[in-house]
Amino acid sequence: MSKFNIVEAVNEALRDEMEADDKVIAYGEDVGEDGGVFRATEGLQDEFGEKRCFSSPLAESGIAGTAIGMSLYGFRPVVEMQFSGFSYLSFYQIKEHASRMRIRSRGDYEVPLTVRAPYGGGISALEHHQESPEAFFSHAQGLHVVIPSTPQDTYSLLRKSIQLDDPVVFLEPKKTYRAFKEETDKEKEVELEEARIVKEGEDVTLIAWGAMVPVAEEASEEVEADVEIIDPRTIYPMDFETINESVKKTGRAMVLHEAPKSGGFGAEISSRIQENTILSMEASVERVTAPDVPYPLYTLEDYYMPDKKRAVKGLKRVLEF
Amino acid sequence: MREEVYSGSIEKIEVMGTEDDEDFPWIEEEEYRKLYRKMMIARKFDEKAFSLQRRGEISTYAPHKGQEACQIGAIFALEDDDWMVPSFRETAAFIQRGAPLEKIFQRWMGDANGQKGLSDLNTLPVAIPVGTQNLHTAGLGIAMSFEEDENAVIGFTGDGSTSQGDFHEALNFSGVYDAHSVFFIQNNKFAISMPIEKQTNSQTLAQKAIAYGIDGLQVDGNDILAVIKATREALEKARNGEPVLIEALTYRLEDHTTSDDSTRYRDEEEVEEWKEHDPLKRFREYLEEHGMWDEELEAFEDEAKKIVDEAANKALEMDDPEFDELFDYVYKDMPDLLKQEKEEFKKEANN
Numbered sequence: 001m002s003k004f005n006i007v008e009a010v011n012e013a014l015r016d017e018m019e020a021d022d023k024v025i026a027y028g029e030d031v032g033e034d035g036g037v038f039r040a041t042e043g044l045q046d047e048f049g050e051k052r053c054f055s056s057p058l059a060e061s062g063i064a065g066t067a068i069g070m071s072l073y074g075f076r077p078v079v080e081m082q083f084s085g086f087s088y089l090s091f092y093q094i095k096e097h098a099s100r101m102r103i104r105s106r107g108d109y110e111v112p113l114t115v116r117a118p119y120g121g122g123i124s125a126l127e128h129h130q131e132s133p134e135a136f137f138s139h140a141q142g143l144h145v146v147i148p149s150t151p152q153d154t155y156s157l158l159r160k161s162i163q164l165d166d167p168v169v170f171l172e173p174k175k176t177y178r179a180f181k182e183e184t185d186k187e188k189e190v191e192l193e194e195a196r197i198v199k200e201g202e203d204v205t206l207i208a209w210g211a212m213v214p215v216a217e218e219a220s221e222e223v224e225a226d227v228e229i230i231d232p233r234t235i236y237p238m239d240f241e242t243i244n245e246s247v248k249k250t251g252r253a254m255v256l257h258e259a260p261k262s263g264g265f266g267a268e269i270s271s272r273i274q275e276n277t278i279l280s281m282e283a284s285v286e287r288v289t290a291p292d293v294p295y296p297l298y299t300l301e302d303y304y305m306p307d308k309k310r311a312v313k314g315l316k317r318v319l320e321f
Numbered sequence: 322m323r324e325e326v327y328s329g330s331i332e333k334i335e336v337m338g339t340e341d342d343e344d345f346p347w348i349e350e351e352e353y354r355k356l357y358r359k360m361m362i363a364r365k366f367d368e369k370a371f372s373l374q375r376r377g378e379i380s381t382y383a384p385h386k387g388q389e390a391c392q393i394g395a396i397f398a399l400e401d402d403d404w405m406v407p408s409f410r411e412t413a414a415f416i417q418r419g420a421p422l423e424k425i426f427q428r429w430m431g432d433a434n435g436q437k438g439l440s441d442l443n444t445l446p447v448a449i450p451v452g453t454q455n456l457h458t459a460g461l462g463i464a465m466s467f468e469e470d471e472n473a474v475i476g477f478t479g480d481g482s483t484s485q486g487d488f489h490e491a492l493n494f495s496g497v498y499d500a501h502s503v504f505f506i507q508n509n510k511f512a513i514s515m516p517i518e519k520q521t522n523s524q525t526l527a528q529k530a531i532a533y534g535i536d537g538l539q540v541d542g543n544d545i546l547a548v549i550k551a552t553r554e555a556l557e558k559a560r561n562g563e564p565v566l567i568e569a570l571t572y573r574l575e576d577h578t579t580s581d582d583s584t585r586y587r588d589e590e591e592v593e594e595w596k597e598h599d600p601l602k603r604f605r606e607y608l609e610e611h612g613m614w615d616e617e618l619e620a621f622e623d624e625a626k627k628i629v630d631e632a633a634n635k636a637l638e639m640d641d642p643e644f645d646e647l648f649d650y651v652y653k654d655m656p657d658l659l660k661q662e663k664e665e666f667k668k669e670a671n672n
Binding site for chain 2: 025051056057059061062064065066067068069070071072073074075092093096097101102103104105106107108109110141142164165166193237238240241
């Protein structure tokens with residue numbers, strides 16, 4: 001076992017999948033010689049050659065759309081959107097073509113495409129560089145939307161995503177790309193659509209993903225309650241069962257996410273909880289999210305990003321309801 | 322100081338009635354007759370689909386009348402191991418490619434199962450969002466190039482689509498990666514109501530290739546022999562990693578779809594003039610001139626009608642898909658979440 005941080009785990013997963021299957025190719029802006037702006041594809045071009053890992057022209061729709069064509073011919077592309085805020089240019093190809101090719105052809109064609117993108121805020125980056133678009137892709141039907149929060153999950157889930165014969169949008173929490181290292185077991189399999197119970201507890205269920213998981217962990221230490229933290233890992237199709245079971249036990253729930261509140265995936269989770277656990281609920285579901293405003297330039301980002309302080313207040317509200 | 326750093330030009334290919342026609346016959350004689358028969362079947366399909374729409378058996382239909390030479394000629398030039406990427410008006414191309422007529426009707430009648438089996442023909446299902454499919458044509462061609470295969474892909478697109486970003490990205494990617502791709506624009510002069518003169522300030526659509534460092538050429542799209550010649554030439558280049566953009570000049574003789582009324586935006590005179598250049602009419606005249614027209618071809622119009630009617634009847638007799646199929650093929654393995662939802666909706670549907 002080796003220790004990896006999240007971005008290293010991405011790199012390792014790509015390398016091992018490219019090694020295992022010569023139909024796996026990786027491309028996107030600056031992905032080749034430069035190894036990607038976050039170095040997620042570092043060294044892959046040297047190792048596998050320019051036809052397996054390369055920098056493509058600067059066009060997100062072009063990257064996703066050509067990857068669909070290559071998928072139809074038997075490749076298994078893993079393409080990078082340099083920042084998730086630029087992925088909207090590829091949204092049409094992903095939503096209306098990648099996700100529909102199987103159903104449109106009644107199972108004749110498939111698109112085993114993985115679209116990777118660093119996502120999320122809190123790093124004082126430029127406008128458009130700090131977006132959390134998971135709800136958009138989750139509402140696309142036919143996709144898997146995956147967000148890991150640890151190096152182990154990143155490694156195992158990215159390999160699973162690449163192996164999947166359906167398209168996956170794999171969003172990587174760039175704030176925590178290099179935040180910590182973890183012993184990563186390459187043999188460990190992590191299934192898609194399975195939540196991880198980060199920490200067991202009896203008093204309240206706290207659901208968080210990506211870079212909000214460490215925030216959830218810190219916040220849980222600050223309240224005098226036994227907090228159960230769940231990281232869904234696959235945003236869609238989400239493992240609501242694990243969440244519902246937890247809320248049936250705790251009677252209280254809070255969702256913590258970076259994306260704005262209205263129409264954020266927390267709204268869906270909140271609905272599912274009340275649909276399934278109303279008789280066990282002691283309080284309404286609390287949501288700690290960003291406000292319904294565009295992600296600001298960074299002098300205002302501390303007001304925007306949910307942090308430990310806001311998470312603690314949210315937990316207190318739901319505990320004291 | 323100034324100096325010219327680039328200049329380009331675009332050629333147009335015509336065959337019928339030109340010196341290129343001198344080495345007639347340049348395809349096997351029987352092929353001419355087969356082509357005419359296919360054009361007639363496609364024409365009759367169009368008419369039948371139109372009347373089925375009026376009867377309420379088809380919700381919306383996009384006629385290809387006037388574009389048969391483009392579609393049938395282009396696909397005639399294709400080999401079995403080549404690929405076809407359609408846009409949405411390529412019914413004649415599907416027919417030439419070998420898709421069963423009843424299945425084409427089935428899809429127009431709102432059942433996606435009509436598109437099942439197209440993978441046996443290396444043919445993609447229709448892509449309705451204008452221009453977006455060009456990136457699939459590019460991707461398939463790049464894949465062929467990477468695999469060092471000797472086949473090619475032809476992708477259809479329309480004049481309106483040349484304003485879309487995806488069209489330009491597709492040409493650019495194809496040039497960069499030596500894609501085995503041929504992009505075939507059917508310039509039928511109108512994008513619904515928008516005339517080509519207002520769609521772009523480019524003198525030709527073919528010249529858009531020049532900006533991407535790939536070959537562009539124009540062809541008389543109502544001259545099926547010219548289309549075959551141009552497409553063969555383009556495919557030959559594409560197989561060697563030189564993508565090509567073809568602009569076929571044609572005309573949409575019918576409305577955009579059965580929901581459209583083209584008298585709102587174009588003159589009847591113009592349509593009448595183009596009817597004189599109807600690709601079936603021109604090909605018939607050509608066959609007559611070259612002594613290939615015979616009673617069998619004369620009688621084939623009725624035969625084609627019969628073939629098409631039979632196929633339409635088969636499609637009409639097909640059962641509509643059942644509830645379960647709503648959830649089929651969204652994923653390869655249905656996620657638990659969707660399984661649960663399916664059960665819930667099924668209960669509702671049964672009550």
